[in-house]
Amino acid sequence: MNAREADVIVVGAGLSGLIAAREVLRAGREPLVLEANDRVGGRILTEEPVPDVFLELGAQWIGDTHHRMEALASELGIGLYQQLEDGDTSYEFGGRILRGEAFHSAYADEVAQVERVLRTLDAMAESVDVAAPWAAPRADEWDRISVGQWYDQQGLSAVGRELLEICTVGILAVPTVEVSLLGLLVNVVTCGVTADLLSESEGGAQTKRFVGGTGQIPQRLADELGERVVLESPVLTIDVGDGVVTVGCRGGLVAKGKQVIVALAPTLAGRIMYDPPLPGVRDQLTQRLPQASAHKSFVLYDEPFWRDEGLNAQLISDAGPARMSNDSCMPEGDGGPGIILAFLEGENARVQGRWPDEQRQAALRDELVRHFGPRAAKPELIVEGAWVERQWTRGCYNANPGPCGWIHFGASLAEPIGPIKWAATETALAWSGYMEGAVDAGQRAAREVLADLG
Known part of the structure; x- marks a missing residue:
């Protein structure tokens, strides 16, 4: 022994x-x-499929208010660089693809609806103490309803509702019907406000990356x-x-x-x-905190061709298989390939993530062609990571309780x-x-x- x-x-x-x-x-x-x-x-898992190209199959970004991580990177001698955001995002809803301002003009009412819901969430989160969310004045009410049910009650159009679903699943990596409203508010309050949680631009959670992975x-x-x-x-x-x-x-x-x-x-x-x-309450808690479902697909090209067309490699789609994507290239000035990172999260990870690789990657290439043109049809390499298949993780990004999880069991989460x-x-x-x-x-x-x- x-x-x-x-x-x-x-x-x-x-x-x-x-x-x-x-x-x-x-x-x-x-x-x-x-x-x-x-x-x-x-x-956290970084792979280097070709020299000096670092792909983050796991955690990838920090945000502008992630001061602990910035201090840690500085102490360890690891540089940071900005996530590239310049250019238009491509949107796909109901078989129609619009870019940048064209989408915001065509769907101005829907964008306003989403903004209204986010501001409502911010106001609700003000009454939630992150150290004891189960003690919030309306905790019992909010923990007995799922985020999806609450969204359905907000008078949203079909596109507005789908936008909220995509954005929320992009954070939680589970369908909104599986997370309690109080659970989402806990996520909001631990991160500040919804703008900090959801935005990839200034002040958001995904603004900086690490040089070298x-x-x-x-x-x-x-x-x-x-x-x-x-x-x-x-x-x-x-x-x-x-x-x-x-x-x-x-x-x-x-x-x-x-x-x-x-x-x-x-x-x-x-x-x-x-x-x-x-204690039984601790065991009951862990039974109600399943790992989320996330599958990352890195699609590598000879160069970031989309930038010449004024695009930022971001898509938001109701069709899939990826619901979101972004530019995942190495720091500007380092050269290297063009890299689009496509996200399959929640139900997409559970369904298309289980497809045979050839079928899923063919569907992914078709989607990228719809958004970024014919050059997207012929990547040099696709590297994927399915976290549910990893024995010692069994899912990503984190775990969120469903309805009644916080009010009955939340106090046991970090209690020694x-x-x-x-x-x-x-x-x-x-x-x-x-x-x-x-x-x-x-x-x-x-x-x-x-x-x-x-």
Whole structure:
């Protein structure tokens, strides 16, 4: 039997777990990080299919108010560059494709409807305390209805309703009928306002990228921790005894510590066997926090030809298979291929994401031709990432409870259970669901264990 000891055992070497471990180490305590996968990063994954071309199959952007991530990138010596937004977006509704101002003119009423709904959400979110959303004055009412049901009550046209669906699924990666209205408001309040959450332009959540790829961040954090990070060690059991936490892994590794941070998405944390068993309310919570469905498709061309036509590689479509896309090229001035990133999220990830690769990619090429012209028909390479197929993730981007999840079980999401503390971006009070939230959660969990260690 292989045995290790540390002050704090961290389960999961995603961004949240690595941040927590580093905070523990800097406080003069010994962490040990146990990771099921053969790599670090969790929901951060960068691939380099051709030299100097970095594709973010996982987390990709930060926003203008993601100050923790900006500070971390600066500390680790990783540069940032702006997401390219210049040019017109291509819209497809009811078989009609319009670009930029032509769409906004033709559908001015629908755009105004969407703006009205977003401002209403902002006003509602003002009464939600992110630390206790179940205590909001109208929490019971808002948590008993899905976002989709509420949208249906807002007097929207078919196009306005579809625009809201596409934008919301682009954030949550599940159909709006599966998320409670209170759950959406929690997302809004952790991120500021809907403009911060939904916009890709100034102030939004997707304005900057990392030079050389996001995957450098967890790798450099792991390098700091050295042999304190153990890969290919799936945690099976967590036993809490008299002042000792014993963590058992597949393969025989047994780690003993005084505290443990479980830095996994809630549903994955619920697959570990705990002794004594966790309180029933915690288990009921994890049963109601499924991982979302997201599938990213990077389509590479010899150059970003769409820019010469005044386009920004963004599409918004009611037809699919991708409902949204954007320009995912390397920093301007670096040359390299033209890259369009197409998103299949929610039901599209569940349906078209399961199609045979040849069928899905043919449909995707046809869609890109409709929006960006005949040159889109012949990409040099398509690289895809289906997160539901990854054994130690089983979905992306994050997890959101359905109706009645927050009011009955939400208080258990980040509440410590003795020496067991919880991290992962879902538990964050700022930018939950993002890398910024992962850092926030890791720092909070580290503070909790350090306080208990004295």
